[in-house]
Amino acid sequence: MAIVGIDLGTTNSLVSYWSDDGPKLIPNALKSFLTPSVVGVDDQGDILIGEAAKERLITHPHLTIGDFKRTMGSEALVKLADGAHSYQFRPEELSAFVLRSLKADAEQHLGEDVTGAIISVPAYFNDIQRKATIDAGKLAGLKVDSLINEPTAAALAYGLNEVDESQFLIFDLGGGTFDVSILDKYDNVMEVRATAGDNFLGGNDFRDLLLETLGSDHKMDLEELSASDKNKLIRLAELVKKDLSAREEATYSAQISDVKLEGSFSRDRFEELTSSLRRRLRVPMERAINDATLRPENIDNVVMVGGASRMPMIRRMVGRLFQKLPLSHLNPDEIVALGAAVQTGLKTRNAALEDVVMTDVCPYTLGTSAVVDDNYDNLVIVPIIERNAVVPISESQQFFTIRDKQTQINLDIYQGENMRPEDNILLGDLKVEVPAAPAGKEGVDVRFTYDINGALEVEVKALSTEKIVRKIFKNQANLSDEELEKRFKALSGIKLHPREHAENAVLIAKAERIYAESLKAQRDYVRSLILDFEQAITDQSNRDLDKVREQFSQSLTELENSMFDMD
């Protein structure tokens, strides 16, 4: 009976737990902490997750999918199908597979059942996306004890060791999302002062720009490429991007359909290409600082989190903005998971964390629409809970009828920062009956309660009759309980690829990818390697499988190095 922390990322997911000496990451079957958030169907119709699936993006593009976190909270169905197998999944279900695999890793590592989890979500995830994440947990058979905002988690991991009081800013640029939080730490209180972000800005956008440019450099029409070739190009762009974090100039060479791509890309060009993305990073930072009623110079430290914060241009920009060197961890993509583990420790009241209290904020404004100045055209949002209010919070406001003999008051509940209702996200509506009376005589008291998990409850009370209508918001895009139950059953029927074979699966997937990427002479060689290896696996009597695997892996690495000659 253990509770784990999970960072369910766009590109990578991690699982962690609180141990007697602090937060610890849990390795997966491949002994790596990062499990790529990629899901695929293998030749047997089982579900493959992580590295092996990632390798198969190129060889089996129609059976493999990544980046699905971006669609969380929508009803987008993903079809994974080829001749033999056909599945359709919602984003929650795809996430559930990743969670299931992480859960298995944790159970293996801890030697006990894992029943609960604290999952981190981008701070700027809205209500609908949060619910989808909780549903994903349920589908994976995990009780999601609570959600934690990613930058808050990072802050927990970082701030725990900061003895002094300080105010710091967490800059979290992951694969698909960008979050900023400002924290104030004093006397073992970790107080989130403000949070802002952009749900559609991350390392992958930098990659995509590079992708487009590579495509046009080599006169390729990206739209026309086959799914497999497109994934090859994406992989190439990703490699070049990462290489440019280390070097001034990345040289690449790759074979995509009949075209041989060769060339080099300079860091300067990449930085110039992405300047607009970089500037978009400023908006959330400015907003967070303003909301925290601080000035940039009051920020003692800037902590860089998320894999994409490794890019030198990002650090330089942050350094320039704050006029100080940002802090970075050796592994910026692991911090959020560590923080989630700290949160599990807090939640279970671990003795080591007895004294630590963390308070978070609601990252967006919640309100209802109302007419002001008795002018019907002048419909505006009336905020009830202002963004960056400390949660849990409960606030109320009164509204009155606008017409004579009005018998019903309709309340639309919105989330967002804009003045006009239509520009915000509509969460739902409520209706209350009131006795007929002259305009302005009857009214309602509207109370919004927002809890620490980001769930909103609205209670409307008619002033004269004291009649109460209450609603906890559950959005249409989310699954109903019955539906959830049904899908849980369906998913339980689908097998994950056996964990103990994970290593072999990755190697074979990788070999197949190299096969797809290579040319004739090399292909024969790769094929013979694969066949030999498969033979060794089926051959039960072979006691040296480990050694064979080792050799196979080495041959592949050598092959790959000769192909993707990156320097």
Place this chain on the structure above:
Amino acid sequence: MDVWERLGIEKTDDERAIKRAYAKKLKTIRPDEDPKHFQTLREARDEAIYLAKYDFDYDYDWDDEEEASDSSSHNEENLSPTVEPSLEEQGAENLTLERALDDAEPRIEDSYVLTLDEEDVKRDPIISQSTNSKLTELKEEDALSEVTSEGAPSNIRGTSNVKEVGTKLGESETPPNLPGFYETDIDDVTYEHIDDEVENLMGPWSLWDTAEWKKFVNRVRECSFDISNYAEYEILSALGDNLTEAKIESSFKRDARLNILYYLDEEYGWTQNDRRIYAVLPSDQSDVLMDYLRHGEIGVSHGSGETYYDAFGFPLLTAEHFKDYLGKNDSVYEKYYQKSYSDGRELRPSWCWPGFIFSPLWLAHRCNDGLEALAGMFYLMALIVLHYGLTTPSVIASILGILMIVSIHVLVGVYGRKLVVTTLANTLQDLQNDEKLSQDEKLKKLASIGRGGFKALFDFIVGMAGIGLIATLIYRLLI
């Protein structure tokens, strides 16, 4: 119970003491277990801090400086940039980024403590995940040299560099030699400079220059928060005055200026959070600005459901719209549309061969909305005139007939593509306003206009023949 009792302390103006008291109480009142109590406690703290800052101080001699910066930052909705008050103290004119950089330098020395020593380095990176994990301050390149090789970092080389920089930082007077780190080519940006520049750029609405705008915005956006905020404020207030004069112009014309507005929006995130705009501009001006920004931004829904127009009345069409209309992915029209749109110009003439060669038939096929009937009649008249000219014979009538025929071919050739796009947009709009039709019927209608096919041709020929017959009869009767 007043706030001080709730916090369990004496009245004080020491913010630190208030926070300490709050922290102490918080250990007994957990937010997740007792939300009500927590909220009252928190409110008490906020009020206490407020009192400490503003009310309490009245009894004392207060520090001018503090007041200025506090009052400006206190009011969240007061979005005129917080730089203004403190700016005056510092002498706005002289404050260049260069100076800001100089000012910042000593702080770097203070806080730049290198915690990475030899031992830390030799450890496997996994160890740094224990509670004692240190977030190490690294010089950017070193951190990178460690992460790029996916496996175990070879960070010995990296560290020695860090150490070097560290010692350099500690000793040297001049700013650290971190290549590119604080390097800017924007040292000349001053507040005054911004005022001038914005005024220049804003000029008459007709003279907006995309390249100049981008250059300016890129430059200020690379500067410190203060400068960038100040520029935003200036731009917004100037926009407010400027916009109301220039309302929507003609339809089917998209203005390059709109691109500039979109660009500004992307930089400053106005549409995500328009309270910033409403705070700076009066609400009528804000509404106009948001109109400009929003209508181009909304996603275009597919399939004759709804069409959107940008602030200049240019319809926003997608590939799906074209597909519904033309029945296939005919990239010619779509590309033509996209190009006109991204050029920021109106739909310009663009040669259309099939339109030129088969004019009336092509019209019947592609723009089957009544226009082709007019064109057909005109064409018939031209034929009659030509016939008359040739049979009478009359040179003038012959030439006139030929001219009429050529002109219609040329016209359709020149405006064919534009015609397709306009017909599509107009039809979409008509259908959208039509409440009687179901979605399916709308799609059918759209298709019948965009690809009349054989039926259109048949109707067209029957119609022509009919009119021809009547014309011949009248002609016979008259003669």
